[in-house]
Amino acid sequence: MSEIASLEIDGEKYEFPIIKGTENEVAIDIKALRGATKGIITIDPGFKNTGSCTSEITYLDGEKGILRYRGYSIEDLAEKADFLETAYLLIFGELPSKEVLAKFEADIKSKSHVDEDVKKILDGFPKSAHPMGVLASLTSALIAFNPDSEDVDSEEEMYNAIVNLMGKFPVLVSWALRKKQGYPLDYGDDSLGYVENIAKLLFKKPSADYVQNNVVIEALDKLLILHADHEQNCSTSTVRVVGSSHAGLFASISAGISALWGPLHGGANQAVLEMLEAIKADGGDTKKYMGKAKDKEDPFRLMGFGHRVYKNFDPRAKIIKVAADEVLADLGVNDPILDIAKGLEQEALNDEYFVKRKLYPNVDFYSGIIYRALGIPTEMFTVMFALGRLPGWIAQWREMRLNKEPIGRPRQVYTGENSRPFVEVNKR
Numbered sequence: 542m543s544e545i546a547s548l549e550i551d552g553e554k555y556e557f558p559i560i561k562g563t564e565n566e567v568a569i570d571i572k573a574l575r576g577a578t579k580g581i582i583t584i585d586p587g588f589k590n591t592g593s594c595t596s597e598i599t600y601l602d603g604e605k606g607i608l609r610y611r612g613y614s615i616e617d618l619a620e621k622a623d624f625l626e627t628a629y630l631l632i633f634g635e636l637p638s639k640e641v642l643a644k645f646e647a648d649i650k651s652k653s654h655v656d657e658d659v660k661k662i663l664d665g666f667p668k669s670a671h672p673m674g675v676l677a678s679l680t681s682a683l684i685a686f687n688p689d690s691e692d693v694d695s696e697e698e699m700y701n702a703i704v705n706l707m708g709k710f711p712v713l714v715s716w717a718l719r720k721k722q723g724y725p726l727d728y729g730d731d732s733l734g735y736v737e738n739i740a741k742l743l744f745k746k747p748s749a750d751y752v753q754n755n756v757v758i759e760a761l762d763k764l765l766i767l768h769a770d771h772e773q774n775c776s777t778s779t780v781r782v783v784g785s786s787h788a789g790l791f792a793s794i795s796a797g798i799s800a801l802w803g804p805l806h807g808g809a810n811q812a813v814l815e816m817l818e819a820i821k822a823d824g825g826d827t828k829k830y831m832g833k834a835k836d837k838e839d840p841f842r843l844m845g846f847g848h849r850v851y852k853n854f855d856p857r858a859k860i861i862k863v864a865a866d867e868v869l870a871d872l873g874v875n876d877p878i879l880d881i882a883k884g885l886e887q888e889a890l891n892d893e894y895f896v897k898r899k900l901y902p903n904v905d906f907y908s909g910i911i912y913r914a915l916g917i918p919t920e921m922f923t924v925m926f927a928l929g930r931l932p933g934w935i936a937q938w939r940e941m942r943l944n945k946e947p948i949g950r951p952r953q954v955y956t957g958e959n960s961r962p963f964v965e966v967n968k969r
């Protein structure tokens with residue numbers, strides 16, 4: 542492959558270096574384009590052809606269905622690692638030794654206390670508030686209680702902000718849920734592991750002793766690992782762009798939560814379950830909904846199908862499908878929604894429209910099914926995604942800061958009115 546790309550505009554030739562990643566991904570480096578051409582830019586809505594950065598964190602190959610964190614396959618990590626060591630790996634680049642992991646965990650636990658006054662902010666929300674909005678707001682509110690997290694330049698300051706957020710985030714997640722349930726707000730239990738503590742925060746009933754279910758812990762751990770990073774998706778790009786203004790870790794993560802909320806991104810897991818419920822309520826006719834999904838006049842899309850990058854299969858969906866079967870069998874769940882999901886899956890996998898467009902079930906098609914089996918309300922599904930994605934967001938934010946990336950500020954091609962005289966209101 543050539544090392545230079547040439548561009549010709551109006552007889553003028555320009556050359557740009559071609560850069561290669563460690564997995565031989567190729568990109569034309571157009572950093573000099575605007576300067577060299579005196580103002581010409583590229584346009585790429587949705588950034589389908591645009592690399593916003595180089596990154597050492599996550600590699601994915603959409604054609605081959607490969608996903609690796611820091612070089613380790615998602616299959617290995619889901620089977621052999623736990624969520625906290627995966628988080629450490631993502632953020633700091635290497636698997637931690639036992640001692641380093643113990644210190645990371647202890648540092649996180651030492652920061653798990655959320656100021657009592659944050660409860661007053663939560664009190665202001667109606668019970669009907671979507672927990673993603675609550676989580677984004679509370680994460681942002683944490684800045685006021687932890688001003689040290691704002692101006693972080695050194696690696697040490699970054700580390701402190703990171704363990705602080707990792708400690709407090711599960712508590713906020715549980716508060717978003719418990720507010721909806723009308724349950725008292727709890728604090729974490731420092732005697733438990735990170736994921737065990739999350740489970741207790743989520744599932745402890747006010748009137749009964751909490752009994753840990755290891756099937757639930759294992760499924761939760763796996764789900765969190767599978768969601769932990771996915772390179773430059775919508776929310777991660779948001780975190781990097783917000784962070785590039787040096788807005789601070791908590792503000793950047795709060796913005797990432799908002800980006801994740803949408804049904805075309807993290808909100809798809811909630812949308813999948815709502816779609817399955819709607820199909821069930823409508824008599825369970827999956828063919829009718831397949832028809833709607835294919836009808837270009839109908840805005841309906843089969844939620845949980847398709848992916849911007851994976852065009853053959855989503856490796857996370859493969860792992861999660863097995864996990865879903867295990868969890869449902871272990872918990873003895875018999876759910877008619879599942880039959881609808883399986884029916885849709887089979888029809889889509891054999892349907893020309895879906896096959897031609899390479900639309901396969903994505904991770905969110907199955908994650909909602911597990912969350913439902915675990916007793917997590919549908920509106921909380923995307924919050925669970927955020928819980929898993931937190932270390933990925935943090936890793937990407939840290940990398941962006943350490944690489945001293947410039948502020949994210951795209952250009953545009955203006956297509957509005959040319960200059961025109963102002964007309965007074967009574968003359969319009």
Ligand code: CMC
Pocket residue numbers: 771774804805806807809834835841842843844845846847848849850898900903904905
């Ligand atoms: N149902 C029906 N048709 C679809 C679907 C779907 N779920 N997804 C894509 N298409 C069609 C689309 O209409 C288009 O058809 P045509 O070529 O005839 O115009 C073609 O497939 C390509 O779609 P696209 O919207 O250009 O693809 P994209 O890469 O921009 O969008 C996507 C990817 C994930 C936003 C989209 O597939 C989608 O909306 N899926 C449903 C929502 C969903 O499950 N999102 C979760 C993604 S995984 C979690 C995450 O990483 O956030």
